[in-house]
Structures are given as C-alpha cells and as structure tokens.
Amino acid sequence: xxTAMMKPLSRVLWLGCxxxxxxxxxxxxxxxxxxxxxxxxxxxxxMGWLHWERFMCNVNCQxxxxxxxxxxxxxxxxxxxxxxxxxxxxxxxxxxxxxxMAPERDSKGRLQADPKRFPGGIRHLANYVHSKGLKLGIYAxxxxxxxxxxxxxxGYYDIDAQTFADWGVDLLKFDGCYCxxxxxxxxxxxxxxxxxxxxxxxxxxSCEWPLYMWPIFKPNYTExxxxxxxxxxxxxxxxxxxxxxxxxxxxxxxxxxxxxxxGPGGWNDPDMLVIGNFGLSRDQQITQMALWAIMAAPLLMSxxxxxxxxxxxxxxxxxxxxxxxxxxxxxxGYRLRKENNFEVxxxxxxxxxxxxxxxxxxEIGGPRSYTISVTSLGRGLACNPDCLIxxxxxxxxxxxxxxxxxxxxxxxxxxxxxxxxxxxxxxxxPATSTDY
Ligand code: GLA
Numbered sequence: 001x002x003t004a005m006m007k008p009l010s011r012v013l014w015l016g017c018x019x020x021x022x023x024x025x026x027x028x029x030x031x032x033x034x035x036x037x038x039x040x041x042x043x044x045x046x047m048g049w050l051h052w053e054r055f056m057c058n059v060n061c062q063x064x065x066x067x068x069x070x071x072x073x074x075x076x077x078x079x080x081x082x083x084x085x086x087x088x089x090x091x092x093x094x095x096x097x098x099x100x101m102a103p104e105r106d107s108k109g110r111l112q113a114d115p116k117r118f119p120g121g122i123r124h125l126a127n128y129v130h131s132k133g134l135k136l137g138i139y140a141x142x143x144x145x146x147x148x149x150x151x152x153x154x155g156y157y158d159i160d161a162q163t164f165a166d167w168g169v170d171l172l173k174f175d176g177c178y179c180x181x182x183x184x185x186x187x188x189x190x191x192x193x194x195x196x197x198x199x200x201x202x203x204x205x206s207c208e209w210p211l212y213m214w215p216i217f218k219p220n221y222t223e224x225x226x227x228x229x230x231x232x233x234x235x236x237x238x239x240x241x242x243x244x245x246x247x248x249x250x251x252x253x254x255x256x257x258x259x260x261x262x263g264p265g266g267w268n269d270p271d272m273l274v275i276g277n278f279g280l281s282r283d284q285q286i287t288q289m290a291l292w293a294i295m296a297a298p299l300l301m302s303x304x305x306x307x308x309x310x311x312x313x314x315x316x317x318x319x320x321x322x323x324x325x326x327x328x329x330x331x332x333g334y335r336l337r338k339e340n341n342f343e344v345x346x347x348x349x350x351x352x353x354x355x356x357x358x359x360x361x362x363e364i365g366g367p368r369s370y371t372i373s374v375t376s377l378g379r380g381l382a383c384n385p386d387c388l389i390x391x392x393x394x395x396x397x398x399x400x401x402x403x404x405x406x407x408x409x410x411x412x413x414x415x416x417x418x419x420x421x422x423x424x425x426x427x428x429x430p431a432t433s434t435d436y
Pocket of ligand 1: 148
C-alpha cells in the first residue's frame with residue numbers, strides 16, 4: 001500500500017495518515033495545571049473498557065442474558081481482558097456505566113447494586129477483577145438521579161465515595177444529569193472529588209463537568225483539572241462516522257482552550273473507542289484509534305471483547321499507537337491544518353518525536369493525493385536537520401530518512417486508501433536514533 005524509499009523527493013503513501021515524527025523542540029511539562037488532580041493517578045491517559053456505548057441500559061437479563069448489565073458481563077469481560085492480551089498492552093480499568101444500581105438506596109442510605117443482576121454485589125466483582133490484575137470502575141451522578149433515572153448522589157457524596165472505597169472501586173465516572181443549578185453542578189463535582197480523596201483509596205475521578213457547563217458558560221478548565229483526572233467536553237459518542245467527525249470537529253474548534261490544559265493527571269476525554277462494533281469501516285476505525293492517540297485521550301473501549309474481529313483486536317492492541325497515546329511527555333496533540341477536506345494533526349512526543357495524522361474527510365470519489373513538506377511539521381523543527389519516519393497505520397513500515405533544508409524540501413505525497421476514510425500513522429526520529 002505504501003511506497004517507501006530512503007530519500008525520494010516525493011513518496012506515494014495512502015491517504016488519511018497518522019504520522020509520528022521525531023525531532024527537537026518539545027513543550028516542557030509545567031504549563032498551567034500540568035499536575036492535575038493531586039491524587040497521583042492518570043499520569044498517562046486511562047486505558048480500559050466501559051460498557052455504555054455498546055451495552056447501554058439493557059436491564060433485560062431474562063431475554064438477553066449475554067448483553068444485559070449484569071455481573072456476568074463484567075466477569076466475562078474481565079476474564080478476557082486478562083487472558084487475551086488486552087491487559088498486556090495496557091487496558092486496565094473495567095468500568096461499569098449507568099444502570100447497575102437497584103432503584104432504591106439501602107436502609108443506611110447506601111447505593112446498592114441491583115440484586116438480581118449483580119447477586120454477588122460490587123465488592124465481589126471488584127475482588128474478581130483485582131484477582132485478574134485489573135481495576136474496577138463504577139458510575140454515579142452528581143445530581144438527583146443518574147441520566148437513566150437511578151439514584152443520584154446529591155446529598156450523599158461522602159457516603160457514596162466511602163461505599164465505593166469499601167467495595168474496592170478504582171475509578172468513578174461521575175455524570176452530570178439532574179442538577180438543578182450550575183452551582184450545584186460545580187460544587188457537586190468538587191465535593192465528590194474531595195470526598196473520594198478523604199476515603200484514602202486511589203480512585204480515578206472521571207468527570208463530565210464541562211460537558212454540562214458549556215451550554216451555560218465557558219468552563220474554567222484550570223479549576224476542572226484541579227478536581228478531575230479526565231473530563232468529557234462533548235456529546236456522547238455513537239457507533240458512527242458522523243459521531244467521530246463531530247467529536248473531532250468540536251475538539252479542533254476548541255483546541256486553543258482545551259489542549260493547553262491537558263497533561264499528566266488530567267485529560268480531555270472525547271469519549272469511548274467504538275472500534276470493533278458495527279458502525280465504522282476499517283479505515284474509520286483506524287482513524288479513531290490514530291486520532292485518540294494524537295488527542296491523548298483516555299482509551300476506554302466500548303465493544304464486546306467476547307466477539308471481536310482479529311482486525312479490530314490488532315488495531316486496538318497496536319503497541320506503537322498505544323505508545324503515542326501513553327507518551328510520557330503528556331502533551332495533547334492538535335489540528336495543524338485543514339485544507340481541501342484534508343486535516344493534518346500532530347502531537348509532540350518524548351525524545352523529540354512527533355506523531356502526525358493525516359485524515360481525508362472527503363466522502364466522495366476515490367483515493368486522493370496529499371503532499372506534505374516535512375518542514376511544515378512539528379512547529380517547523382521536525383526533521384530539522386533530519387529524521388527517520390515510520391508509518392504506523394494503516395501498516396507499520398519504515399519510510400526512511402528525511403532531511404530539512406530551506407532550499408531542498410523533501411515532500412511526502414499521501415494518497416487515499418481504497419476507501420475514503422483511511423488513516424496512517426508515521427513515526428519520525430532523529431536520523432541518529434535507532435528505529436522507533
Ligand atoms: C450520559 C453520559 C454517557 C452515559 C449515559 C448513561 O449520557 O454522557 O456517557 O454515561 O449518561 O446514562
């Protein structure tokens with residue numbers, strides 16, 4: 001698919017690329033908020049699995065015992081995460097979303113799992129998950145009810161935080177439905193953060209605070225990252241290319257506000273990976289994986305790991321792309337350019353490397369060419385004076401040695417894959433380094 005030679009003036013690649021380059025100039029950690037919520041967690045974006053997009057609020061275990069929200073689902077997914085290579089590449093948190101609760105609190109005011117669907121209770125589930133070397137996430141809501149109408153945590157923040165800690169929970173996704181005021185929303189998110197802290201247990205705190213704030217006024221991200229380990233900004237992801245596009249559009253339109261605030265301990269969350277489901281073509285799945293890596297997004301898959309194609313599995317377990325996502329420099333990437341229905345995204349990485357993604361957004365016609373000057377990448381410093389470039393997606397291959405000179409620019413030509421939304425990932429390292 002990709003022509004790759006050592007030093008041609010132009011190269012034919014296939015369209016929609018994710019490149020990873022390497023060179024000097026990195027932005028040091030130390031910008032405002034670079035340390036995030038001071039619980040020592042999520043120093044790189046959280047990786048795991050979250051039930052919502054794929055399984056939603058299916059509580060009908062009688063008719064759909066394999067896909068209803070029950071302990072069986074989580075026990076099975078945990079087993080597979082540990083045995084099928086997921087844990088080995090970094091997926092660690094298995095997370096319950098909405099609809100796990102019984103409709104009422106217990107006599108002491110504590111949340112309880114639905115006794116029919118979770119007969120062993122959450123502590124039992126947590127024990128099993130921990131025995132597999134994994135961590136357990138749970139869901140609650142800052143307001144009077146969860147989005148699906150189960151008991152909300154308003155008025156119970158300390159009790160709920162303590163209950164989760166007692167059960168051995170390791171992550172809380174805290175939703176923002178049924179809040180009666182903006183003050184309630186903001187104060188609630190803060191209070192729950194402090195309540196989790198007071199339990200003394202390490203619990204990753206996943207917020208939706210800015211998502212619910214935006215319709216009213218611009219969120220204060222500096223404050224949000226003082227309280228949350230990651231935060232949703234935009235609408236729920238669906239299993240569709242339109243949904244991925246909307247999320248990318250929102251992210252690039254707001255990148256001046258949201259990119260600088262991301263860093264170790266606090267991340268923008270563009271929502272779940274839907275790779276391995278029904279709605280995305282192969283190329284669109286590649287695009288999601290590549291762009292979620294560039295965006296330093298939490299990698300929370302929502303799919304059925306019991307039934308997943310080898311291609312989707314290989315993509316989700318791609319170690320090179322995961323390494324970009326988990327890069328310890330912790331700088332979120334951004335959209336560099338948009339022209340002629342192409343987008344170029346880039347992300348600075350540790351050791352002077354850069355990740356670059358090229359996306360073809362045109363939804364008519366066949367493969368298209370795109371030419372990039374390496375001088376335009378990485379704030380003008382990528383490949384200066386030279387670099388090694390490796391394509392990572394759609395296939396890993398070395399593209400070789402590139403030089404930056406003002407007189408003699410080297411170009412890379414990118415052509416579309418045989419379907420319209422095709423992505424590639426390249427890596428470039430200084431020519432003096434060993435291979436990526
Ligand atoms: C909201 C959230 C989703 C999911 C549902 C559950 O819509 O944004 O991610 O948690 O609630 O009801």
